Amino acid sequence: MWRLLALLVFAAARTSAAAESHWCYEIQAEAPNQLCLGPSNWTGSCQKNRQSPIDIVTSKAKEDQTLGHFIFSGYDKKEKRNVSNNGHSVEVTLKNDNIEISGGGLPTGYQATQLHLHWSSEMNAGSEHSIDGKRFAMEMHIVHNKKVTGTSKSAKEAQNTGDDIAVLAFLVKEGPKENEGFWPLVEALAHIPKPGMDTEMREFSLWDMLPKEEKLRHYFRYQGSLTTPNCDETVVWTVFQESIELRRDQILVFSQKLWYDAEQRVNMTDNVRPVQRLGDRTVFKSQAPGQLLPLPLPTLLVPTLTYLAAGFLR
């Protein structure tokens, strides 16, 4: 009898230890009978001081002329891709697609491996980054975590510089029109309600889901971390100023069709890490938003020449 009891106690202790050591979002930690670790108890590098996300204070962002435009490759490729419920988000696999970025002030090219999102059912609570204290409905992260080799940097220099991973962050807000480009993902959600499930999406390209390329010249840049454990401080963040717009119902589908747990007790929503202290870091910006560009020479020259020519011919 005592042995059985001891065994039971031991088993119970083991289960709860295992559950407690698993990380989760605040909304899960607050749910009844949950023993997971919420954001304030995340381990690994999560309690260090170069963490993400952050609030971006636009008036303090420092203009950096080296933050030029990005070169996107493979973003136009239309493919069927798999999407899974990984228990924390929905993740679209991009590994085998040769999708790459370079430029944008990055030290090298990077290859994309996956994209995923963060969201809420509240239109002002689903983004991880905030801009001047304002949060958005969702945030999409395109994770490029393979450096494209063949740069001039020596292997040693390329190590431990905190730029192993380049994440492009797109803020999503509610708009009046349906976003056609998001349907392949939104439709797939009903097929992956529980963690561990995956499904094939119908054909789409990354550009289908993103703002127009010419609108991606304005962005913020800082050094930070992954926003999930172990919160490695190895991320070069790019947060674009131009946001994606989805219709309200398209945003709400995420909170309605997805669950954190196999028992479908807690809707997958508010999968958002709270903002972290900026500390001694600087946020850079590509260019002052709305700043007047110097007029290109031909726009001045052509009228002048026309005027002169007209005068000469007269």
Ligand SMILES: *[C@@H]1O[C@H](CO)[C@@H](O)[C@H](O)[C@H]1NC(C)=O
């Ligand atoms: C997590 O941290 C909070 C303090 O932020 C503490 O009150 C709570 O007991 C901790 N929970 C666990 C499971 O360790």
Ligand SMILES: *[C@@H]1O[C@H](CO)[C@@H](O)[C@H](O)[C@H]1NC(C)=O
């Ligand atoms: C999706 O996953 C299935 C099995 O999990 C695999 O057979 C298939 O090739 C994958 N499709 C793509 C486009 O990666």
Ligand SMILES: *[C@@H]1O[C@H](CO)[C@@H](O)[C@H](O)[C@H]1NC(C)=O
């Ligand atoms: C949770 O899911 C149910 C079932 O889809 C839905 O009715 C409810 O609105 C969801 N809750 C939130 C906060 O979206």
Ligand SMILES: [Zn+2]
């Ligand atoms: Zn993310």
